[in-house]
Amino acid sequence: MYACALKSMSEVTKMKVTKAQVMENRARIVATASELFRERGYDGVGVADLMEAAGFTHGGFYKHFGAKADLMAEATACGIARTLAASGGVDAAGFITSYVSREHRDARGHGCTLAALCGDAARQPAAIKAEFAAGIEEMLAVLAGDGAMAGSAASRENRARLIAVLAQSIGAIMLSRACPDDAPLADEILDVCCADLLASLSQA
Amino acid sequence: MYACALKSMSEVTKMKVTKAQVMENRARIVATASELFRERGYDGVGVADLMEAAGFTHGGFYKHFGAKADLMAEATACGIARTLAASGGVDAAGFITSYVSREHRDARGHGCTLAALCGDAARQPAAIKAEFAAGIEEMLAVLAGDGAMAGSAASRENRARLIAVLAQSIGAIMLSRACPDDAPLADEILDVCCADLLASLSQA
DNA sequence: TGTACATCAGTGAACGCGCGTTCACTGATGTAC
């Protein structure tokens, strides 16, 4: 109900409680949406569902957003940002091992936004597609180790390899998720692609 | 309207016109659904939309199918069968060149069912996921050249490579489709992955 | 072969339901004095 909002309200300093609380509530709605959209797709989450999951009633939604489509774009950006934050700080082998895994496949709501929603994004308006294109670029930057030199011939070749690695990783997760839970093929796809990607790394 | 059904009715021999026509109409509904689902996703196509596109009114739908979910499973199987038929008869390089292409990306309704719907399939009941798993297996068989020896160590290694190729091909199409139409990245993903896949082929 | 009748694919109005959105209301915030 409203308990969640009250609880977090009490955690905030009493000064400016309201304005700060409004911002916090809004952020909670976006974060909740980002998770639910990843789990059930854009169309699988209603405004009322979402607001209830965030601890509110549905009517207040339009005090924060003009329409559901606006939230979709914002939640996509939020989800991608979280995905990027979670993907940083490891080398390519570490990324592949954790990304192309059963754990990631089975944790849609907390997993990669690109993998969870790129099928849906293809049918969404340009605002959301633009978030995806930007997210892919940022993901490539994270995979490159961020500080990599840009523009040189070596980095251009490296960029191509990273795009291929990302496409295969996302393809593997998506195909595995499309199989029944008990199908051996679901695990085989992940195992085989993880091994293939790691092998291609050690060749380079 | 009904013109389409009447036209094709006149093309059939007069004997058993009705039973043959019923089967033909049903097949047309499934084929139309398979195309529309690929274009707009399972949730993006209503029963009334679908029936109108097939040349009927919506009420007759339930003379053929118990529920929309039943058609979804059947249309998925139909779409995969068409995809497989279109993918056969070329070598791996030919497959990659035509699959990882702008033409394929831009022709969702006539393109690969696995790529068009695997994002949606992940959230569908087991019946549809089972069609996907079977479809992936059949696609691997088609890519292997169909008559390939099964069970040997060489074929096991080959199977692993084919799974990796399929994952990367599908991932490339899906990522490209998630980008805005005018984003350079959309084409770059296809170009880079196509080249990467062809290069990995010539290494083996 | 010809006639009367049962069947059933297809029609189109109607249904209940859940969706996104709107709106009058509330009560605490935070300002003006």
Place this chain on the structure above:
DNA sequence: TGTACATCAGTGAACGCGCGTTCACTGATGTAC
């Protein structure tokens, strides 16, 4: 500092709409005689 008032985030009932599904009806099919 204390009091009166405007603001506005959040509530919950209500809306119009499109969805999947149902149903009484139709007319041609194809069977029984």
